[in-house]
Each structure stands twice: as C-alpha cells, then as structure tokens.
Amino acid sequence: MIPHQPGSSRRAFLSFAGTLSAYFWIPKAVKGYTEPEMRAMAIDDRVRSGVSKWDLDTPALCVDLDKMERNISTMQAALKKFGISSRPHAKTHKCAAIARYQLDTGSIGICCAKLTEAEAMVAKGVDRICMTTANPSVSKIRRAMRIRKSHPNFIQAVDEEVNARDLSAAAREAGVVADVVVDAAVGTRSGIPPGEGAVALAQLIDRLPNLRLRGVLSYDGPVQHANGFTARKERALRTIEPNAELFATLNKSGLNMEIFSGGGTGTYNIMHLVPGFTDVQVGSYVFMDMQYMAIGSESGDPVFSDFAPSLTVITTVLNNRFPGRLTTDGGSKALTLNTPHAGVIGEPGMDYNAGSDEFGSIQFNAPPSKAYKIGDKLEAIVPHCDPVVNEYDQMYGIRKDRVEVVWTIDARGKSQ
Amino acid sequence: MIPHQPGSSRRAFLSFAGTLSAYFWIPKAVKGYTEPEMRAMAIDDRVRSGVSKWDLDTPALCVDLDKMERNISTMQAALKKFGISSRPHAKTHKCAAIARYQLDTGSIGICCAKLTEAEAMVAKGVDRICMTTANPSVSKIRRAMRIRKSHPNFIQAVDEEVNARDLSAAAREAGVVADVVVDAAVGTRSGIPPGEGAVALAQLIDRLPNLRLRGVLSYDGPVQHANGFTARKERALRTIEPNAELFATLNKSGLNMEIFSGGGTGTYNIMHLVPGFTDVQVGSYVFMDMQYMAIGSESGDPVFSDFAPSLTVITTVLNNRFPGRLTTDGGSKALTLNTPHAGVIGEPGMDYNAGSDEFGSIQFNAPPSKAYKIGDKLEAIVPHCDPVVNEYDQMYGIRKDRVEVVWTIDARGKSQ
Numbered sequence: 001m002i003p004h005q006p007g008s009s010r011r012a013f014l015s016f017a018g019t020l021s022a023y024f025w026i027p028k029a030v031k032g033y034t035e036p037e038m039r040a041m042a043i044d045d046r047v048r049s050g051v052s053k054w055d056l057d058t059p060a061l062c063v064d065l066d067k068m069e070r071n072i073s074t075m076q077a078a079l080k081k082f083g084i085s086s087r088p089h090a091k092t093h094k095c096a097a098i099a100r101y102q103l104d105t106g107s108i109g110i111c112c113a114k115l116t117e118a119e120a121m122v123a124k125g126v127d128r129i130c131m132t133t134a135n136p137s138v139s140k141i142r143r144a145m146r147i148r149k150s151h152p153n154f155i156q157a158v159d160e161e162v163n164a165r166d167l168s169a170a171a172r173e174a175g176v177v178a179d180v181v182v183d184a185a186v187g188t189r190s191g192i193p194p195g196e197g198a199v200a201l202a203q204l205i206d207r208l209p210n211l212r213l214r215g216v217l218s219y220d221g222p223v224q225h226a227n228g229f230t231a232r233k234e235r236a237l238r239t240i241e242p243n244a245e246l247f248a249t250l251n252k253s254g255l256n257m258e259i260f261s262g263g264g265t266g267t268y269n270i271m272h273l274v275p276g277f278t279d280v281q282v283g284s285y286v287f288m289d290m291q292y293m294a295i296g297s298e299s300g301d302p303v304f305s306d307f308a309p310s311l312t313v314i315t316t317v318l319n320n321r322f323p324g325r326l327t328t329d330g331g332s333k334a335l336t337l338n339t340p341h342a343g344v345i346g347e348p349g350m351d352y353n354a355g356s357d358e359f360g361s362i363q364f365n366a367p368p369s370k371a372y373k374i375g376d377k378l379e380a381i382v383p384h385c386d387p388v389v390n391e392y393d394q395m396y397g398i399r400k401d402r403v404e405v406v407w408t409i410d411a412r413g414k415s416q
Numbered sequence: 417m418i419p420h421q422p423g424s425s426r427r428a429f430l431s432f433a434g435t436l437s438a439y440f441w442i443p444k445a446v447k448g449y450t451e452p453e454m455r456a457m458a459i460d461d462r463v464r465s466g467v468s469k470w471d472l473d474t475p476a477l478c479v480d481l482d483k484m485e486r487n488i489s490t491m492q493a494a495l496k497k498f499g500i501s502s503r504p505h506a507k508t509h510k511c512a513a514i515a516r517y518q519l520d521t522g523s524i525g526i527c528c529a530k531l532t533e534a535e536a537m538v539a540k541g542v543d544r545i546c547m548t549t550a551n552p553s554v555s556k557i558r559r560a561m562r563i564r565k566s567h568p569n570f571i572q573a574v575d576e577e578v579n580a581r582d583l584s585a586a587a588r589e590a591g592v593v594a595d596v597v598v599d600a601a602v603g604t605r606s607g608i609p610p611g612e613g614a615v616a617l618a619q620l621i622d623r624l625p626n627l628r629l630r631g632v633l634s635y636d637g638p639v640q641h642a643n644g645f646t647a648r649k650e651r652a653l654r655t656i657e658p659n660a661e662l663f664a665t666l667n668k669s670g671l672n673m674e675i676f677s678g679g680g681t682g683t684y685n686i687m688h689l690v691p692g693f694t695d696v697q698v699g700s701y702v703f704m705d706m707q708y709m710a711i712g713s714e715s716g717d718p719v720f721s722d723f724a725p726s727l728t729v730i731t732t733v734l735n736n737r738f739p740g741r742l743t744t745d746g747g748s749k750a751l752t753l754n755t756p757h758a759g760v761i762g763e764p765g766m767d768y769n770a771g772s773d774e775f776g777s778i779q780f781n782a783p784p785s786k787a788y789k790i791g792d793k794l795e796a797i798v799p800h801c802d803p804v805v806n807e808y809d810q811m812y813g814i815r816k817d818r819v820e821v822v823w824t825i826d827a828r829g830k831s832q
Contacts, residue, residue, distance in 0.1 A: 032555025034532070034832065057532075057555060057832045091774060113774045114745075116450075116473075133774070136732050136745070136791045139448025139473060159735070160790055188738035189775055221772065316552050319575070322604035329530075329552070333806050333831045337753040356637065357802050358507060358529045358549070358831075359605055374576055375552045386773050390749050390807070393829050413809050413828070415750045415774075416450065416473045 031055040035394055035406075042406045045097065051403045053396065054377055058316045059334035061392040062379075063407075065399045067310035068098075068286050074307060075268060075285050076106045082272035085279040087111055087130060087261055092283035092386050094411035095395065096124030102286075103128065109153070111281045115140050116414035118154075122147050124410050130155040130261070132217060132281065133190065134163050134183055141166050145174040155259075157183040157217055159192045164205050171210035180211045181259055184243050186220035194218070194246040202250050215259025216250065218243035219281060224266030225291060229298045236267045240274050247276050265307070266295055287311035287385040290340040309381045311395075312345065313388065315360055317376045326372055328352075328360035330380075333391060335360065338384035345379045352380055390415075447471040451810055451822075458822045461513065467819045469730060469812065470793055475750035476730045477808040478795075479823075481815045483726035484514075484702050490723060491684060491701050492522045498688035501695040503527055503546060503677055508699035508802050510827035511811070512540030518702075519544060525569070527697045531556050532830035534570075538563050540826050546571040546677070548633060548697065549606065550579050550599055557582050561590040571675075573599040573633050575608045580621050587626035596627045597675055600659050602636035610634070610662035618666050631675025632666065634659035635697060640682030641707060645714045652683045656690050663692050681723070682711055703727035703801040706756040725797045727811075728761065729804065731776055733792045742788055744768075744776035746796075749807060751776065754800035761795045768796055806831075 033041075034057045041047050053062055079086050088102045091113040099110045099121055109128040112118035118129050134157050135141045141163075148154040148171070158164045158180050171178040182202050185191030192198045205213045220239050226232040240262070251257040263271035263280035271277050284292050288309040295304045315330035335342050335354035342352040342360075349366025362378075372378075382388040389395065390412055397405035449457075450473045457463050469478055495502050504518045507529040515526045515537055525544040528534035534545050550573050551557045557579075564570040564587070574580045574596050587594040598618050601607030608614045621629045636655050642648040656678070667673040679687035679696035687693050700708050704725040711720045731746035751758050751770035758768040758776075765782025778794075788794075798804040805811065806828055813821035 032553040034555070034559075057553075059831050133745075134734070136734050137448040137473075139450070143450075163790070185737075188741060189743050189772065189777065190735050193737065318550070318552050319606050321601075321609065325604060327605050329549075330831070332752075332803055333829075336748075356605070357800075361605060374579070384773075387748055391829060391831065413749075413807060415475050415746070415807065 032057045038396070038403065038406050039394075045405050045407060047403045047406060052401055053314060053398045053403060054401075056314060056396060056403070058314050058377065059330040060314045061389065061395040062312050062314060062398050063287065063395050064308075064310040064312070065397045065404060067308040071285050071288070071307040071310060072102060072105055075282060078269060079272075079280065082269070084272045084277055087279045087281050088286070089113070089132075089264075089281050089283035090117060090121055090126075090411065092389065093286060094120075094389055094409045094414070095407050096121055096126050096410045097405075097407045098286060099126045108279060109155070111283075112411075114411075114414055114416060115143055116416040117411040118147060119143065120411040120414050122151060127151055128153040130157070130181070130217075132157050132183070132219065134159045136163070138166060138170070141170045142173070145170040145176065145178060148176050148178050149174045153179075155179045155181055155214060157181050158201070158205065159183040159185075159190065161201055161204055164201060164208060164211065168208035168210040177210050177212050179214050180205050181215050181217050181261070182213070183217045184246055186218050186239050186243060186262070187222060189221065191217070191219075194242040198246050199249060199253075202255055206255055213256050215257045215261070215278070216243065216247050218260070218262040219264070220262065220267075221264075224264040225295055226266065227294070228296045229300075232266060232295065233270045236263075236270045237273060240271075244274050244276065251276065265292060266304075269298060269306075284385050287382075287389075289382050289385040289388075290343050291338065291384045293343075293381070294340060311382050311385050311388070312379045313342070313382055314377055314379050317372050317374055317378065318359065320372050320374055324364045326350075326362040328362065328378060329358075330354060330360045331356045331358045333357055334388075335380070336383060336387045336391065338387065340383060342380035342383050345381065347378070354383070448473045454812070454819065454822050455810075461821050461823060463819045463822060468817055469814045469819060470817075472730060472812060472819070474730050474732045474793065475746040477805065477811040478728050478730060478814050479703065479811050480724075480726040480728070481813045481820060483724040487701050487704070487723040487726060488518060488521055491698060494685060495688075495696065498685070500688045500693055503695045503697055504702070505529065505548070505680075505697050505699035506533060506537055506542075506827065508805065509702060510536070510805055510825045510830070511823050512537055512542050512826045513821075513823045514702065515542045524695060525571070527699075530827075530830055530832060531559055532832040533827040534563060535559065536827040536830050538567060543567055544569040546573070546597070546633075548573050548599070548635065550575045552579070554582060554586070557586045558589070561586040561592065561594060564592050564594050565590045569595075571595045571597055571630060573597050574617070574621065575599040575601075575606065577617055577620055580617060580624060580627065584624035584626040593626050593628050595630050596621050597631050597633050597677070598629070599633045600662055602634050602655050602659060602678070603638060605637065607633070610658040614662050615665060615669075618671055622671055629672050631673045631677070631694070632659065632663050634663075634676070634678040635680070636678065636683075637680075640680040641711055642682065643710070644712045645716075648682060648711065649686045652679075652686045653689060656687075660690050660692065667692065681708060682720075685714060685722075700801050703798075703805075705798050705801040705804075706759050707754065707800045709759075709797070710756060727798050727801050727804070728795045729758070729798055730793055730795050733788050733790055733794065734775065736788050736790055740780045742766075742778040744778065744794060745774075746770060746776040747772045747774045749773055750804075751796070752799060752803045752807065754803065756799060758796035758799050761797065763794070770799070
C-alpha cells in the first residue's frame with residue numbers, strides 16, 4: 001500500500017528519481033510550447049497530441065499524474081484502515097480539477113484557507129467546502145453566506161463571539177441556517193484557545209438562531225514538519241490534548257459534535273489516535289516537496305517516503321560558463337525562497353539556489369552526471385509545494401513523460 | 417529634488433510614515449471591496465467613487481501615486497544632471513500602465529527579464545523594449561523576432577555565439593534585421609565574461625547578416641544592495657571595470673556602441689562615473705521596499721531615502737488573543753519570504769513575519785500604538801517589491817487615501 005522508495009537519504013532518493021526519469025531525458029529544447037499553445041491543443045483540458053514535457057516552455061510546473069493518483073489512493077487506503085476520513089486542503093493545489101478528483105475518490109470534503117479560494121472552487125463546481133479561516137469582515141461574512149445559500153454543504157469556521165453573531169445575522173439575511181465549526185487554537189496563530197471561552201463560543205453558536213454547530217477544527221501547522229516520526233507523534237498528541245478535552249466536554253454536554261478535524265500530511269498516520277477525531281486536512285500529500293521529504297517516515301527512513309514527489313518544475317540552463325555552476329531560468333518567482341532548496345532529479349551533487357528573482361543559481365557540490373549545455377533542461381522537486389503552485393497560472397499533468405492535461409490553477413493569487 | 421525623509425533609522429522612518437498616515441486611519445473594515453467590485457466601479461481603470469483604501473478587501477496591494485510619481489520625477493531629474501538616461505525594468509512593476517508612464521516622462525526604453533513579460537507589455541501597447549536576458553530556445557528566439565517584426569525598437573540581448581547565429585537565422589526568417597546588444601557578465605550569473613570571447617561575439621554579431629549590433633549590457637545584481645554608499649560605489653566601479661574596458665575596446669575598433677546599459681536603483685547615482693555609460697536599468701525606485709531602505713544614502717543617512725516607499729500591502733488582523741502578538745491575513749503568498757521583514761507603518765515595535773503561507777505573525781518588540789481588535793487593518797511596506805508584485809493580479813493606485821485607479825499586473829506570473 002505504501003509505495004516503496006529505495007534509499008535512505010535525500011541524496012539517494014534524488015539519484016533514484018534520476019534513474020527513473022533517465023529514459024525520458026531529452027537533452028535539448030526542441031520546441032518550447034507556450035501555455036497558450038498548449039491550451040490551444042487541449043480539448044476539455046486534455047492534450048492528445050503527445051507533447052513531451054521536455055518540449056514545454058520553461059519554467060514549467062508539472063505534476064506526474066501516476067504519482068499523484070497513487071498518493072491519493074495511498075492516503076485513502078491508509079485513512080480507511082485508521083477509521084478516519086480526509087478533507088483535503090485546496091490551498092495546496094488551488095485546482096478545481098484536483099479537488100474534484102479528491103472528492104470522487106473518497107474525500108468527505110475540501111478545505112479552503114481564504115474566501116476568494118472558496119469562491120474560485122465553487123465557481124468551478126466544487127462542493128462540500130469547509131472554510132477553515134474565520135472571515136473577519138462583514139463583506140467576507142456576507143460573501144460566505146452567499147456561497148452557503150447555493151451550496152448547503154458549505155461549512156464556516158468561527159473563532160470569536162462577535163464573529164459568530166455577525167455570521168448569524170448574515171445567515172438570516174441570506175435566509176439560511178449556516179453550518180459552523182469552532183476553530184480551536186493549537187499554538188498561538190489562529191483560533192480560540194481550547195478553554196472556557198471556546199465552550200462559551202460553542203454554546204453561543206448553538207443558541208444563535210441562524211447557525212448550526214457541527215463540531216471543532218484543531219489544526220497544528222508547525223507540528224506537520226517536526227523532524228522524525230516518534231518526536232512528531234509525541235508532539236502532535238501532546239499539543240492536541242487540550243483540544244481533545246474541549247471536544248469531549250462539548251460532546252458530553254450534548255452539543256452536536258459530528259466533526260473533529262485537523263492534522264495534515266505530516267500527521268495523517270497519527271491523528272486517528274486522538275479520541276473522536278473524524279478527518280485530516282491533508283494537503284501536500286498529493287504533491288510532496290523537499291520540506292516534507294525531510295521529516296522522516298514511521299519506518300525510520302529519514303526520507304518521508306510514504307508519498308512520492310509528483311510536483312516538479314522544469315527549467316532551462318541559461319549559462320554554463322562559470323566553473324562549478326550553472327544558471328537557469330527559474331528563480332524565486334518560479335520556485336520561491338523556501339528551504340530546503342529545490343532538488344534536481346538525477347543530480348544529487350547540485351545545490352539549486354532560487355534566491356534570485358529571475359534566475360536559479362546551481363552550485364556543484366559533487367560533479368554533475370554530464371556536461372550541461374545552454375538550452376539543456378533540468379527537472380527539480382519543489383522546496384514547498386503550496387507557494388510554488390501559487391506562482392503559476394496552470395500546471396501540466398504528465399503521464400509517462402507526455403503532457404496529458406493542462407489544468408488551470410483556479411485559485412492562483414487568491415490570497416484574500 | 418531629493419525628497420527629504422526625516423529620521424536616521426528604519427524605526428524613526430516607520431514612526432514618521434505612521435504620523436503621515438494617521439489622519440487616514442480607519443480602525444475597522446467597513447466594506448471590504450473585492451477586486452471584481454473595484455473593477456466594476458472603474459472606467460478605463462479609473463475609479464471615481466471615492467473608495468478609501470481601508471475599505472479594500474485584504475490583503476490588498478497598493479501604490480501611493482503621489483510618492484510613485486515623485487520617485488519617477490526624482491530619478492529623471494537626477495539622471496539628467498548626471499547626463500545619462502533611464503531604461504527602467506518592467507520586471508519590478510509588470511504593469512503596462514506604469515511602463516507607459518515611465519516612457520511618457522522621459523525614459524528611453526523599458527527592460528524585460530522574460531520573453532513572456534515582453535509579450536505581455538507589447539500586447540498592451542508598450543514599445544521600445546530591451547530583452548535583457550538571452551533567449552535560450554529556438555521557440556523563444558522566434559517569438560522574440562515576431563515582436564521585433566512589429567516593433568522596430570525591440571532590442572535583444574545575446575551572450576553566446578550559437579545564440580547569435582540562431583537569432584540571425586530567426587531574424588532572416590521573420591524578414592528583419594534585429595537590434596542586438598551583447599550581455600557582458602558582471603559576476604557569475606548571466607552573460608559572457610568581458611574578455612576576448614565577448615569581443616569575438618560582438619564581431620560575429622556585426623558580421624551576421626540579420627543582426628545589427630547596438631552596444632553592451634552589463635548588469636551587476638548583487639552590488640545594488642551593497643550596504644553603505646561609499647562601499648557600494650567602490651564595489652560597483654570596481655566590478656564594472658572589465659566591462660568598461662570591453663566597451664572601450666569595441667568602441668575603438670569601430671563597432672556600433674550606442675548603448676552601454678546596466679546599473680539599478682542602488683547605483684543610479686554611481687554609474688554615470690563609468691566612461692561611456694548611457695543608461696541605468698532602474699526598477700525598484702518606483703516602489704522601494706525594506707531591502708532597499710536598508711542600503712543607505714549618499715548623504716550618510718542609514719535609510720536609503722532618495723525615493724519614498726510607495727508600495728504597501730494592507731492586511732487585516734485575524735487574531736489578537738495571544739499576548740505580545742497578532743495574526744493577520746497576509747502570509748508568504750501575500751508578502752513573500754524576503755527579508756528584512758515587512759515594515760508596519762506607524763508601528764516600529766512590530767516585527768511582521770510572513771513565513772507562514774496564509775497568515776502573517778506579528779510579534780511586539782515594543783508596545784503597539786493601540787490595542788488592536790480583530791478586523792483592524794495594518795499597512796506594511798513590502799520586504800522586496802518585485803516578487804511581492806508578482807503575487808497579485810492587480811494593484812490599487814491610491815491618492816490621498818482614496819483608490820484612484822485599478823491597474824492590472826499584466827505580466828504577473830510571466831516567468832517564462
């Protein structure tokens with residue numbers, strides 16, 4: 001069920017990934033198909049003309065469809081065994097096409113971090129959305145209730161009494177009873193601390209005429225990247241404890257607690273140990289990235305290899321003149337400043353620094369596999385998938401080296 | 417001519433900026449106008465209904481038009497005195513509207529870093545473009561020659577013999593003689609080293625039937641942010657020396673050397689000291705940012721105050737529950753991971769960390785000016801203007817607190 005990745009270090013992994021893709025290596029840009037050209041070739045987003053990924057204009061954001069689909073089925077199978085569900089986060093892929101695939105393959109809903117993201121998903125027919133961020137302004141609250149009116153499965157997080165009252169008023173205005181979850185804080189970033197205030201908020205929601213309490217959200221961001229499975233598990237179970245107590249208290253008091261949702265890719269195989277937990281808000285598992293690869297597996301493998309890195313950026317070598325280095329056309333606007341750096345597939349000796357806005361600077365820590373020429377292409381696993389996806393208007397779905405589909409990144413730039 | 421900014425430190429500057437904007441402070445979101453709503457209010461991009469910037473849905477990218485226009489006139493006046501011109505870089509603003517304003521107010525041309533950026537500018541009627549990056553693929557070379565065919569003022573950088581031959585072939589195919597500059601390296605990122613190879617390349621370009629040599633580009637990225645004017649000046653003049661020698665050699669040999677272009681906002685008042693230098697490729701001066709504010713002025717002011725920070729992001733407070741901190745709705749997708757951190761105007765004691773994808777985390781190093789409520793808004797000077805602009809589809813042009821114009825960021829995401 002869990003796909004096996006040989007090698008016990010990042011370096012070994014990148015070498016292995018290189019072996020896999022070596023068959024498809026095309027050393028020089030032949031075409032350089034642009035996004036408009038690829039779109040023109042597609043019927044219902046599907047490309048049937050057999051364009052190689054190496055012929056795309058670069059930087060090109062690519063997702064290996066076999067790997068992505070396997071990641072999704074791996075997650076579904078694991079969660080089924082654990083007896084919980086997935087409510088994947090659309091902030092990662094921002095693609096209605098991928099959200100629909102997740103819903104079609106067993107996810108019980110989709111999470112959105114920003115209201116404009118939810119609006120973009122709804123506009124493309126994605127249903128069963130949970131807004132995990134409380135909307136802070138009257139304008140946003142009203143717009144959320146506009147979604148709720150046409151999509152009865154829409155759920156809204158709330159973390160404050162004033163916000164709950166505003167939401168009830170907006171729901172009444174829209175003529176609906178809005179489904180609501182309490183966002184209970186883990187840490188000090190968002191949500192209401194899981195104490196008496198949170199109990200009072202849940203009781204208020206239960207009393208307000210146009211709100212229907214559904215349960216509790218408890219998302220712990222930082223623990224997802226805690227290094228080493230044992231340490232991660234210990235920390236995740238410790239930090240969620242007050243929230244689990246809150247959930248139990250509310251449940252015992254007779255309030256409706258259908259939902260106890262949180263967790264992410266780093267804790268997908270931990271959160272089922274929390275009593276009452278219903279679903280994980282996993283996001284990155286569809287794509288993976290260098291950050292997640294570094295956190296380690298339950299098996300003890302220092303590489304987190306439960307899911308395969310499906311998301312890559314293809315770049316072109318612009319300069320090979322300076323000893324021990326290459327310059328590419330993918331800088332921070334193509335790969336972001338996140339660390340660890342992008343991992344060039346098949347070239348474990350390359351350190352890819354995307355710190356410059358327009359250019360990637362590669363330094364050789366060990367000799368590369370060949371002498372790179374200007375125009376040669378490189379494929380790199382991204383540092384951190386969410387913000388990289390947000391830099392592009394579309395991603396290319398690749399199957400066995402060929403472009404199969406061109407997906408619009410519907411919520412790209414939707415940070416409002 | 418140089419606008420005076422009181423205060424001799426970043427902290428003093430931010431306090432001062434706060435005093436300036438205090439008059440317009442609106443503590444609570446009243447409306448939250450979305451981008452589509454603002455667009456619907458605009459006729460030819462102009463908004464006449466007097467919407468306050470504090471009523472925009474957030475995160476909102478804003479440019480203070482008075483400051484931006486003053487920055488542009490300050491630059492033009494300074495360069496006039498120095499006897500050189502400006503060829504501003506569109507990679508900073510990616511807005512055809514701003515490029516046109518720069519051309520209308522005296523700039524001799526516009527630079528583009530990526531071909532898709534140039535195509536976006538051309539599509540909006542911007543002329544006189546210089547592509548500062550050599551196009552590495554046959555596809556990109558052909559597309560560049562398509563632009564050249566309809567825009568005789570288009571100039572293309574070349575840094576390699578094969579590239580020059582490909583370009584000449586594509587120019588012949590397009591039925592044009594293409595204007596070309598040699599991109600001579602400063603440092604080890606892009607361009608051909610300014611030695612015999614560069615001379616041979618210039619001679620080859622001069623001989624190739626469909627190319628016309630116009631001069632030399634020499635851009636030094638890293639020196640722009642060198643700290644302290646004296647050190648920056650010494651370094652800029654030292655690193656450009658081999659390029660100045662190349663320019664003199666080519667000039668003496670009788671080759672056409674109309675253009676000797678390079679430099680940026682950090683060296684706008686240094687490059688005229690290089691013999692033969694014709695124009696600076698300044699970009700950030702229109703907006704400024706925390707990075708540039710830190711490099712210091714010629715006057716000795718540790719704040720680089722020659723230009724005023726016109727570009728800001730307005731965010732909303734989402735959480736005020738945890739002591740000594742606030743959470744906002746602007747994370748790395750709204751402000752990038754660049755450092756120094758965003759500077760909250762009027763709140764020098766706030767450290768704004770945009771390290772989380774969706775949320776900004778503010779820590780109080782000193783007490784804030786007031787007790788912030790959920791829904792309150794904050795305005796921050798951006799860490800590094802270029803990549804922040806690239807996160808948004810439009811920016812709001814603000815005059816005296818009111819939205820005057822909604823500008824499409826035409827080349828947003830155009831990293832190809």
